[in-house]
Every structure is written in structure tokens, then in C-alpha cells.
Amino acid sequence: MSSIPSNLRYTDSHEWVLDNGDGTATLGVTDHAQEALGDVVFVELPDAGRELETGEEFGVIESVKAASDLYSPISGEILEVNESLEDTPEAINESPYQDGWIVKVKLTDSDQLGSLLDADAYTRIVEAEQD
Structure with missing residues (x-):
């Protein structure tokens, strides 16, 4: 079973969001997502300063198996990218929740975090996909 930290929020498309507690959030892809992708060989990163809308594509992860689009689970301005x-x-692959973060975003509406999945709900999605 993939690692699913309880302090994060999740999407059913396998992105995670960390509320930094200061009006910003850090985004990445889940352990389950990186396992499904296989060895990641390239990440197309967005530019800092870009405004994101919920559900908008903001980058691509390429692995030896496939390329997958990244979708923003929240709206806000990209403050920093993990260059x-x-x-x-x-x-x-090695550290999806630590070193493998993708962007940091200044939230447009912090209430959006409440609409994301908690660890228990995300665990149920992962388990259903593995059945």
C-alpha cells in the first residue's frame, strides 16, 4: 500500500496539497501516482507568477512508461517551482511528499482546501483502483 500522510489533502487524480498555514500551499503527486508512473525522467514545470484555476493543467510528468498531465487542485498564484x-x-519517485514537491501556490481561496479529500477518503480511492 502506498504511503498516504494524514496531514495532506488529496485529489482523485492523485495530486496532494499541503496547507502551509500562511495562505500558501505546496502541491505534488502522491506516492501512489509515482508508483503507477514508474521511473520519472522529466517534469515540465510551470512559470512562477502564473495564475492557476482549479482543475487547470499546469505541467507534465514523463516517466519511462507514460506522460501524465498535472492538474491544479486549487486556485492561486504560483510563488515557487521546485527547480x-x-x-x-x-x-x-524517491520522496514524493518531501523533495519531490512541484509548486508552491498563494491561495486565492483557502476554503477550497476543505473540498479536497482527506487521507481516509483518498485511501478508499487507491484501494478501489487496486482491486
């Missing part, structure tokens, strides 16, 4: 992924995209 280290340009040289070490495998950080997503």
Missing part, C-alpha cells in the same frame, strides 16, 4: 526537479526528476 531541482529539472536536474533530478527522480526525486518524485
